[in-house]
Amino acid sequence: MEMLEFVVPALNVKAILPQAILSLTALTVLLVGVSSPHNKKTSSLGYLSLVGVVVALISTLMINGARESAYNGMVLMDGFSSFITLIVCIVTLLTILSSINYQRFFPRLNCGEYYCLLLFAAVGMSFMGSAGNLLMIFLALETMSISIYVLAGFKSDEAQSIESAMKYFLLGAFASGFLLFGFALVYGCTGTMDLVKISAFLTAHPEVIHSKMLMGGVALMTVGFGFKVAMFPFHMWTPDVYEGAPTSITGFMATGVKAAAFAALLRVFFVALGHLQADWTGIMWLLAFLTMTIGNVVALSQTNIKRMLAYSSIAHAGYLLVGFVAGSKLGQSGILFYLLSYAFTNLGAFGVIALLGRDGGEYTSLDDFAGLGFKYPLMGLAMAVFMFSMAGIPPASGFMGKFYLFSSAMKAGFIWLAIFGVINSVISLYYYLRVVVVMYFKEVERDVVMPKPSAAVVVGLVIAAIGVLQMGIFPSYFWDMARQSVQAMLM
Amino acid sequence: MLVKYIPVLVMMLVGIGFGVFAVVVSSILGPSRRFKVKRETYECGMPTEGATYVQTPIKYYVVALLFLVFDLECVFMYPWAVHYRKLGLFGFVEMLVFMVILFVCYVYVWKKGALEWE
Numbered sequence: 001m002e003m004l005e006f007v008v009p010a011l012n013v014k015a016i017l018p019q020a021i022l023s024l025t026a027l028t029v030l031l032v033g034v035s036s037p038h039n040k041k042t043s044s045l046g047y048l049s050l051v052g053v054v055v056a057l058i059s060t061l062m063i064n065g066a067r068e069s070a071y072n073g074m075v076l077m078d079g080f081s082s083f084i085t086l087i088v089c090i091v092t093l094l095t096i097l098s099s100i101n102y103q104r105f106f107p108r109l110n111c112g113e114y115y116c117l118l119l120f121a122a123v124g125m126s127f128m129g130s131a132g133n134l135l136m137i138f139l140a141l142e143t144m145s146i147s148i149y150v151l152a153g154f155k156s157d158e159a160q161s162i163e164s165a166m167k168y169f170l171l172g173a174f175a176s177g178f179l180l181f182g183f184a185l186v187y188g189c190t191g192t193m194d195l196v197k198i199s200a201f202l203t204a205h206p207e208v209i210h211s212k213m214l215m216g217g218v219a220l221m222t223v224g225f226g227f228k229v230a231m232f233p234f235h236m237w238t239p240d241v242y243e244g245a246p247t248s249i250t251g252f253m254a255t256g257v258k259a260a261a262f263a264a265l266l267r268v269f270f271v272a273l274g275h276l277q278a279d280w281t282g283i284m285w286l287l288a289f290l291t292m293t294i295g296n297v298v299a300l301s302q303t304n305i306k307r308m309l310a311y312s313s314i315a316h317a318g319y320l321l322v323g324f325v326a327g328s329k330l331g332q333s334g335i336l337f338y339l340l341s342y343a344f345t346n347l348g349a350f351g352v353i354a355l356l357g358r359d360g361g362e363y364t365s366l367d368d369f370a371g372l373g374f375k376y377p378l379m380g381l382a383m384a385v386f387m388f389s390m391a392g393i394p395p396a397s398g399f400m401g402k403f404y405l406f407s408s409a410m411k412a413g414f415i416w417l418a419i420f421g422v423i424n425s426v427i428s429l430y431y432y433l434r435v436v437v438v439m440y441f442k443e444v445e446r447d448v449v450m451p452k453p454s455a456a457v458v459v460g461l462v463i464a465a466i467g468v469l470q471m472g473i474f475p476s477y478f479w480d481m482a483r484q485s486v487q488a489m490l491m
Numbered sequence: 492m493l494v495k496y497i498p499v500l501v502m503m504l505v506g507i508g509f510g511v512f513a514v515v516v517s518s519i520l521g522p523s524r525r526f527k528v529k530r531e532t533y534e535c536g537m538p539t540e541g542a543t544y545v546q547t548p549i550k551y552y553v554v555a556l557l558f559l560v561f562d563l564e565c566v567f568m569y570p571w572a573v574h575y576r577k578l579g580l581f582g583f584v585e586m587l588v589f590m591v592i593l594f595v596c597y598v599y600v601w602k603k604g605a606l607e608w609e
Contacts, residue, residue, distance in 0.1 A: 011581050027595045034602040 007072060014063055015070035015077040015130075018056040018085050019123045022092075025052025026119035033112015043456070046100040049115040053096065053122070057089040067488055069132055073194050076132035076267075079488030080336075083481065084129025084263040087340050090467075091256040092122040094347040097460030098354050099248040101453055105358035109154055109246060118252070121147035125260035129267075132490070134183045134193040137264050141179070141228070144260060145172050148253055152245040164244025171227065171237045179224025185217030186272075195272040196490070202275045209275050218276060221268065222283075228261035231321065232291040235314045242310035247357055247364070250306060251350030254313045255343040262320055262339060266332055269324075271489070277327055284325045285417055292318025292424045299431050305353055306364045308431060309346070312390060315428060316342055322421050323405040326412040329486050334404035336482040341389070341397035341471050348464030349386040352379060355453050366438055368448045373439035376450055382461050384436045389468045391432040392425045397471030404479065553605050564593050 013020065029049050064082040069075070095118065103110040124144030131137040149172060153165025187193055189208050190201040202209055227234040242250045269280065295315030302308035320338055323331035356363035373380030389396030402425060406418040471478050532539065571578070571586055578585075600606060 008578055008581050011584055023592075027592065030599055031595060034599050 009071045009074075012068075012070035012075075014066065015068070015075045017063060018060045018089070019126050019130075021052060021056040021059055022119050022123045022126070025049055025056075026116045026123070028052070029119065030112045030116040033116070043100045043103070043110070043454075045110065045112055045115050046096055046103070046456070049119055050093065050096050052119065053089055053093045057086070057093065060085045060089060065488075067490060069196075069490060073132045073196065074136045075127075075130050076490045077130060078490045079485035080263070080267070080490075081126075081130030083336050083340075083485035084259060085126040087259045087336075087343050088122050088125045088129070088256055090340070091125075091252060091259065091343050091347060092118065094343075094351065094460050094464055095248060095252040095256075097456045097463075098251065098347070098351040101457035102246070102248045102354045102357060104454065105451065106155060106246065108157065109248070114151070114154060117147040117151050121151065121252070121256065125256050128260040129263035131264065131267070132195050134186065134195070134268070134272075137268065138176075138180060138183060140260075141264070142176065144257065145176065145228075148249070148257065151249045152241060152253070154249065155246055158244075160244040161246065162244075164241045167237055168241045168245075175224050175227035175234070178220050178227075182217045182220030182222075182224060185213050185220065189214040189217065195267060198272040199274060202273075206275075210279075214276075215279070218273060218280065222280070225261055225265045225268075226287070229258050229265070229317045229320070230291075230314045231287055231317050232294050232314070235291070235294070235317075238314055239307045239310040242313070243304060243306045243364075247306065247350055247354040247362060250309075251347045251354075254309070254350070255339075255346050258313070258317065258320075259339045259343065262324075262335060265324070266335065267489075270327070270332065281325055281327060284321060285414065288318050288321035288325050288417060289420050290318075291315070291321060292421065296424050296427045296431075299428070302431070303366050304364050305366055305369070305435065306362075308366070308435075309349060309353075312428065312431070313346070315424065316346075316390075318424070319402060319405055319421060322409050322414075322417055325414055325417060326405075326408040328408055328412050329483070330411060331405070331408035332486045332489075333479070333482040334401070334408045336485055337404055337471075337475070337479055338401035340478060340482075341401040341468070344464045344467035344471065345386050345389040345396070345398055348382065348461055348468065349390070351457060351461050351464060352383045352386065355379060355450055355457065356448060358451050363448055366435065367442075367445060369435060369439050370442040370446075371439070371444035372448065372450070373436070379450065380439050382465055383439060385465050385468055387432040387435050389472065391429045393429075395469065395472050397468045397475070400472055400475040400479075550608060557600060557605065560596070561593070564589070 025048070029045055029052075032048060033045050060082055063077065064079065064086075067078050070077060075081075096115070099109065099114070099118075103114075121144050124140045124142070124147065127140035128137060128144065131140055149165055149169040152168050153162050155161035183193070186198065189211060190198045192198055192201060208214060223234060225231075227237075230238045242254065245253065269277075273280075292315045295311045295313070295318055299308050299311035299315065302311060316338075320335050323334040323338065325331070326334075353364060356368065369383075373384075385396060389398035392398040392402045402421070406421050409415075409418040409421070567589070568586070571582060575582060
């Protein structure tokens, strides 16, 4: 084992530019929020953080294409990390737009801390996509998770929100422990935390590949990541946490955390542990099958729309794992494409649900949506588009995403997994379309009035809907981008 | 490769062994006299009065937590200062970033009123 020698890294601001912008914005928002605590009515804090996210998004697009590793390999700047940062920025953007509307009825959320934590969570997510070292992945994961634990319990006057935060925190801390133990075992086997160097060590020492210690490390890491992406059997927390958290945060958790955790999962398993692919494929096949089946079957019987979308998010983790099992470049590109598509779709759906929330009630029961399709035609249309996309019906992006994932599995020879994926999509049609049916055809029992939405959330929903349709009708632009990102992954 | 970890193993065994040894030997050798005062919660000091479940102000908790944060800031600065020359500009900028972030937190804490005792 080499002695730890210290090399002073070069100061490469370009490699961490989007994250630095997000962090600076977070600190600014925190300071502005605390120095003017009485403007509870305005949404200046929301718009301020919006500016930061947009600047970070532009900077991501500008540095896209660079390929280098910075800070002694801690941060990898490549197409893959740019794509993940792009997804994270879009997720944060849509979440902020939805929050600006939502916080009018929950003034507790309108404070510097809320946006500061949101932005720091985004920093963590984005670093998970660009981390080139196990330690960096862990730091990024904790930055993200700790922010989200607090955000989940932000409605500190509601027992359900506290319960959600508490459950997520306790189980999340436990899962982090598993992950860290896994990292420690992998380090023990290979003597390095650097993803690229782990791979190089395993190439040089093939006898280590099948050592029990390395296998144990990989298994423990699978548990840790599996918890974050809500993979069966580590999915039990999802419905309770998603239901209790503020609706604007639920969408953020479902899309951002999933994207970040899948990014780290892909990097660790394909860059560092590519030699073990034959070993993990079998177990991942089973987990992918079980994750999508359990998610979809349990979602069928849900009457609360947030819980339903929680189980649907488990099912989507299953679909994403299909691409992971395929293991090819095609499968990895499919995962990236699907994550972006899912970000637009899911945040759109949660944006619509958040429209109904106000003092005294979230109105998240499925019956609350009865008749809303005719009363608010645009809202109904938007919700229908998002539901079609989740179910994977052609004009929407969800179809293309599933097409890429399942076809990558077919090409890699996992025909049965692709078939089970398609069967699962058919099962999921029932509960996604039920929302549409309830909105348009169900008798109105309780007259729910939607408060007038603010301009911000309308812009957010329009962006989400355009994203969904664009990715569904003209997927080639995004597909090429996803493919190039995977091609440009630093190995 | 695992041979390198033998000192750690020895250290662990010595640590565990010493703990077990101390407890076992003192329970064998030490005199053991039992009476009521011995079984009180606090053997020495004031006799307790009333219920022990009382509310205590947690003001000190916040101060202690903040102290810990800024105390650790200083701890980080020691190794940085020792290697200052070797780290050069990189080290200076990194420490500046670290200090600025903590300074923002300090301003936040101050404005929020967490440093006020009353």
